Amino acid sequence: MADVIIIGGGAAGLMAGITAARQGASVVVLERMKEPGKKMMITGKGRCNITNACPMEEFIPNLPGNGKFLFSALQQFTNDDLLRFFQEQGLETVTERGGRVFPATGKAKDVIAVFRFALQKAGGRLVTGAQATGFTVKPGQVTGIRYRTVENDGRRDGQDFRSQTKGKMKLGPEHTLDAGAVIVCTGGASYPGTGSDGNFVPVLEMLGLSIEPLLPALVPLQPEEGFTEDLEGLQLKNVEASVLADGKVVAKEFGELQFIRGGIAGPICLTMSRKVARLQHYNQPELELSIDLKPALSDEKLEARLIRDFQEFSKLRLAEVVRKLLPQPLVESVLDTAFLVGKKQVSQVSKEERLALVQAVKHFTIPLMGTRPLAEAIVTAGGVALKEIDPKTMKSKRIAGLYFAGEVMDVDGYTGGFNLQAAFSSGYVAGLHAAKQVLNR
Numbered sequence: 001m002a003d004v005i006i007i008g009g010g011a012a013g014l015m016a017g018i019t020a021a022r023q024g025a026s027v028v029v030l031e032r033m034k035e036p037g038k039k040m041m042i043t044g045k046g047r048c049n050i051t052n053a054c055p056m057e058e059f060i061p062n063l064p065g066n067g068k069f070l071f072s073a074l075q076q077f078t079n080d081d082l083l084r085f086f087q088e089q090g091l092e093t094v095t096e097r098g099g100r101v102f103p104a105t106g107k108a109k110d111v112i113a114v115f116r117f118a119l120q121k122a123g124g125r126l127v128t129g130a131q132a133t134g135f136t137v138k139p140g141q142v143t144g145i146r147y148r149t150v151e152n153d154g155r156r157d158g159q160d161f162r163s164q165t166k167g168k169m170k171l172g173p174e175h176t177l178d179a180g181a182v183i184v185c186t187g188g189a190s191y192p193g194t195g196s197d198g199n200f201v202p203v204l205e206m207l208g209l210s211i212e213p214l215l216p217a218l219v220p221l222q223p224e225e226g227f228t229e230d231l232e233g234l235q236l237k238n239v240e241a242s243v244l245a246d247g248k249v250v251a252k253e254f255g256e257l258q259f260i261r262g263g264i265a266g267p268i269c270l271t272m273s274r275k276v277a278r279l280q281h282y283n284q285p286e287l288e289l290s291i292d293l294k295p296a297l298s299d300e301k302l303e304a305r306l307i308r309d310f311q312e313f314s315k316l317r318l319a320e321v322v323r324k325l326l327p328q329p330l331v332e333s334v335l336d337t338a339f340l341v342g343k344k345q346v347s348q349v350s351k352e353e354r355l356a357l358v359q360a361v362k363h364f365t366i367p368l369m370g371t372r373p374l375a376e377a378i379v380t381a382g383g384v385a386l387k388e389i390d391p392k393t394m395k396s397k398r399i400a401g402l403y404f405a406g407e408v409m410d411v412d413g414y415t416g417g418f419n420l421q422a423a424f425s426s427g428y429v430a431g432l433h434a435a436k437q438v439l440n441r
């Protein structure tokens with residue numbers, strides 16, 4: 001028996017556990033992997049971008065997936081509260097470009113060590129290698145959990161965290177554990193090798209909870225086959241990219257993107273991916289990515305520049321002059337888009353051909369299949385529907401003794417530390433109110 005059981009030892013679960021234990025509740029944090037915080041370990045490229053230093057009112061616009069729902073939670077536990085928590089534990093932090101906050105040591109493992117230590121110090125128990133498989137219930141109330149020990153988590157050392165664990169884990173016999181309250185912090189379903197793979201969603205559905213479809217957010221876009229293979233490795237800075245659905249612009253971003261194997265990544269594509277994934281799931285329109293390779297130049301200015309270059313380098317071939325404007329890997333693709341031949345001498349290029357080149361540079365268009373799969377996403381959109389949850393306490397509105405926190409809920413944000421702060425704030429609130437409920441305060 002425990003006052004509060006927390007399912008999932010990630011960012012939200014550890015914070016919930018510490019908060020509930022500090023209230024005086026007996027706490028068990030149950031984590032299916034051998035170690036807690038596997039996903040936190042890989043955040044911020046192993047440096048863990050724990051939060052953002054921007055004013056709290058800027059958090060909600062940076063949580064495009066239902067950020068408003070967290071209005072109260074983000075006030076109950078702010079980014080300053082989080083930094084104070086780390087300071088009290090002796091972990092210094094540094095703020096970098098765009099307000100991104102990291103541990104000063106630059107190591108995610110130091111953040112996890114702080115959480116483990118704080119949980120232990122507050123009297124909370126962390127049980128690893130134990131997977132929650134269900135609840136024990138009374139009508140309208142959760143009274144505890146069912147769990148199985150994990151005999152083998154199905155992973156090899158060094159294996160990519162984007163690879164699935166589903167069906168590979170070996171579980172022991174089932175046990176039950178009673179609780180005054182249960183907080184579900186099982187995360188999303190991206191990077192499933194970290195342990196958060198959506199395994200608990202069917203259990204929540206069986207309890208009668210509504211779940212919004214789990215979709216990727218912050219994930220590379222997926223071009224149609226055969227369109228970007230030659231561009232792999234190319235990074236473009238200061239470009240403007242638009243996503244078109246059935247020919248209409250539905251998202252536009254300025255900044256950096258990168259062609260990777262089978263995808264188009266980089267900050268602006270990650271930001272737009274949320275919308276693409278939703279369109280792909282709900283509407284299936286024809287999708288395209290149109291890149292303005294020279295956003296600082298209007299069509300007229302770009303044409304004027306081409307006229308100048310064509311005069312100055314009249315003896316050169318078209319591909320050589322275009323190379324002065326664009327990175328080498330793009331030259332061929334852009335000329336192909338404009339149906340132009342690179343070998344042609346620029347003095348032979350007609351006005352129509354020049355205008356076609358301007359259009360190809362300003363609207364370099366790649367047909368999209370959609371996004372890369374959920375397993376490759378930084379964050380999951382969808383999860384427990386927010387109509388089920390009281391935003392002030394993170395308590396289930398329909399089932400007594402049940403709380404939620406973190407990515408398992410239908411909330412998601414942009415990169416920059418917003419997702420972890422969302423997990424910490426909601427974890428804090430769930431831990432606080434679950435403990436208060438059980439201890440009758």
Ligand SMILES: Cc1cc2nc3c(=O)[nH]c(=O)nc-3n(C[C@H](O)[C@H](O)[C@H](O)COP(=O)(O)OP(=O)(O)OC[C@H]3O[C@@H](n4cnc5c(N)ncnc54)[C@H](O)[C@@H]3O)c2cc1C
Pocket residue numbers: 007008009010011012013030031032033036037038039040042043044045048049050051130131132133185186187188190191194195196197199200377378379405406407408416417418419420421423
């Ligand atoms: C590559 C990558 C980089 C990222 N970088 C950043 C960043 O720098 N900054 C930022 O703000 N966000 C970042 N994120 C997002 C951030 O990591 C998540 O939003 C955050 O970890 C969510 O916290 P959570 O506690 O809800 O879920 P998780 O951290 O995923 O924790 C859930 C835990 O529950 C456990 N679990 C699942 N099912 C069960 C079960 N049935 N029984 C027991 N345990 C279970 C899992 O093993 C897991 O440990 C990144 C994500 C990825 C994938």
